[in-house]
Amino acid sequence: MPIRLPLADDEPAERRDAARNRDALLRAAQALIDHCGVGAVTMDAVAARAGVGKGTVFRRFESREGLMAAVLNRSETGFQAAILSGPPPLGPGAPPMERLLALGHARIELNLLHRSLISAAGRAGTRSYAAMSFIAMHVRYLLGELGVRGDVAFLATALLAPLEVPILEQQVEIEEMRLARITEAWDDLARRIVEG
Amino acid sequence: MPIRLPLADDEPAERRDAARNRDALLRAAQALIDHCGVGAVTMDAVAARAGVGKGTVFRRFESREGLMAAVLNRSETGFQAAILSGPPPLGPGAPPMERLLALGHARIELNLLHRSLISAAGRAGTRSYAAMSFIAMHVRYLLGELGVRGDVAFLATALLAPLEVPILEQQVEIEEMRLARITEAWDDLARRIVEG
DNA sequence: GCACTAAACGGACCATGGTCCGTTTCTATT
DNA sequence: AATAGAAACGGACCATGGTCCGTTTAGTGC
Numbered sequence: 001m002p003i004r005l006p007l008a009d010d011e012p013a014e015r016r017d018a019a020r021n022r023d024a025l026l027r028a029a030q031a032l033i034d035h036c037g038v039g040a041v042t043m044d045a046v047a048a049r050a051g052v053g054k055g056t057v058f059r060r061f062e063s064r065e066g067l068m069a070a071v072l073n074r075s076e077t078g079f080q081a082a083i084l085s086g087p088p089p090l091g092p093g094a095p096p097m098e099r100l101l102a103l104g105h106a107r108i109e110l111n112l113l114h115r116s117l118i119s120a121a122g123r124a125g126t127r128s129y130a131a132m133s134f135i136a137m138h139v140r141y142l143l144g145e146l147g148v149r150g151d152v153a154f155l156a157t158a159l160l161a162p163l164e165v166p167i168l169e170q171q172v173e174i175e176e177m178r179l180a181r182i183t184e185a186w187d188d189l190a191r192r193i194v195e196g
Numbered sequence: 197m198p199i200r201l202p203l204a205d206d207e208p209a210e211r212r213d214a215a216r217n218r219d220a221l222l223r224a225a226q227a228l229i230d231h232c233g234v235g236a237v238t239m240d241a242v243a244a245r246a247g248v249g250k251g252t253v254f255r256r257f258e259s260r261e262g263l264m265a266a267v268l269n270r271s272e273t274g275f276q277a278a279i280l281s282g283p284p285p286l287g288p289g290a291p292p293m294e295r296l297l298a299l300g301h302a303r304i305e306l307n308l309l310h311r312s313l314i315s316a317a318g319r320a321g322t323r324s325y326a327a328m329s330f331i332a333m334h335v336r337y338l339l340g341e342l343g344v345r346g347d348v349a350f351l352a353t354a355l356l357a358p359l360e361v362p363i364l365e366q367q368v369e370i371e372e373m374r375l376a377r378i379t380e381a382w383d384d385l386a387r388r389i390v391e392g
Numbered sequence: 393g394c395a396c397t398a399a400a401c402g403g404a405c406c407a408t409g410g411t412c413c414g415t416t417t418c419t420a421t422t
Numbered sequence: 423a424a425t426a427g428a429a430a431c432g433g434a435c436c437a438t439g440g441t442c443c444g445t446t447t448a449g450t451g452c
Contacts, residue, residue, distance in 0.1 A: 044437095058439090158357070252432070259409080
């Protein structure tokens with residue numbers, strides 16, 4: 001069951017049919033992705049599979065990118081939960097530096113795993129507060145715990161930037177870096193930033 | 197620019213009409229950008245303005261992104277020239293650290309200036325060796341000169357990553373950071389990476 | 393249950409990126 | 423200059439993201 005997002009008090013509740021359709025559309029999109037890949041997620045196809053009109057898809061998700069971002073969000077939620085209340089070292093309980101490194105490694109894997117979906121979500125994926133900003137916030141917090149001086153907000157962003165999909169893809173595909181190399185190098189980066 | 201990319205010896209030279217058309221298309225695209233913004237750069241519009249068929253545009257540039265990347269390349273060339281043979285501190289003659297910082301600052305400004313074009317170039321812009329790889333290479337060289345130990349290739353990428361357009365845009369538009377703050381914070385990042 | 397309103401729906405329609413293939417133009421060769 | 427063949431051209435055509443607006447439906451007050 002979909003997590004009921006907190007709506008502002010003056011926001012009218014979502015109509016029953018609207019909710020049903022949104023759910024159906026998300027399911028349809030997910031099924032198409034699982035079955036035929038992200039490329040097969042055509043707005044017409046999703047609409048047809050969900051048994052609704054095309055206009056409805058756009059009404060619910062604004063754009064293809066919006067739809068992709070919505071699908072992505074469901075995965076992202078698990079990641080956030082793991083950080084907030086999962087087992088250490090990703091979750092609370094481990095020392096900050098361990099948590100930071102664990103977060104980086106998990107992020108690399110997750111980004112590579114969902115790379116086609118993330119690319120398809122485009123700016124909708126990056127810009128949505130829901131996804132990016134939570135992580136950036138958490139990294140800021142960890143840097144704070146580690147006593148890092150300076151512009152912590154920027155440093156957090158800088159630490160996460162090389163893990164973004166386009167850059168990760170370039171490293172892997174063009175420079176032919178192995179995963180292990182990337183994680184090691186990122187650890188080193190994190191240490192330089194924290195200890196510098 | 198563009199550095200004349202090395203063509204293999206067996207590559208046939210470009211035909212006269214082809215060269216003329218490519219030039220006309222680039223001019224047309226540039227004119228549309230200057231006059232009406234990147235959004236007005238429609239493949240049909242470019243073709244019409246250049247007085248050629250649409251198919252020709254695609255033959256020359258593969259895709260809209262390819263066309264954008266080609267336009268971008270002309271600006272990028274000046275940047276490369278400034279690094280290779282311009283006045284210090286960006287060009288040769290200044291100490292490596294000064295050159296590095298100058299490069300970062302110049303990069304930030306350039307990326308913000310061309311951001312709509314860069315976004316429009318999408319992956320074609322990032323992936324093309326011509327643009328990105330030259331700079332990454334140069335940063336690697338500078339890090340080498342500075343005696344940085346570790347995975348210099350990754351560190352160079354990490355240093356440049358937060359200056360990429362999507363991230364820069366997020367900082368400026370969503371986090372509302374001022375330009376001066378970003379450059380200062382980036383300087384700090386560079387020092388941490390070099391001295392760490 | 394009935395009427396009423398705002399929200400949601402659906403699918404025809406449009407704009408634009410990208411493909412295809414028959415026609416034209418260049419250039420090397422004789 | 424004539425010729426042949428490769429390369430380039432052009433624009434009709436297709437696929438798909440996105441819009442629009444007349445129609446349907448879920449809630450609400452009676």
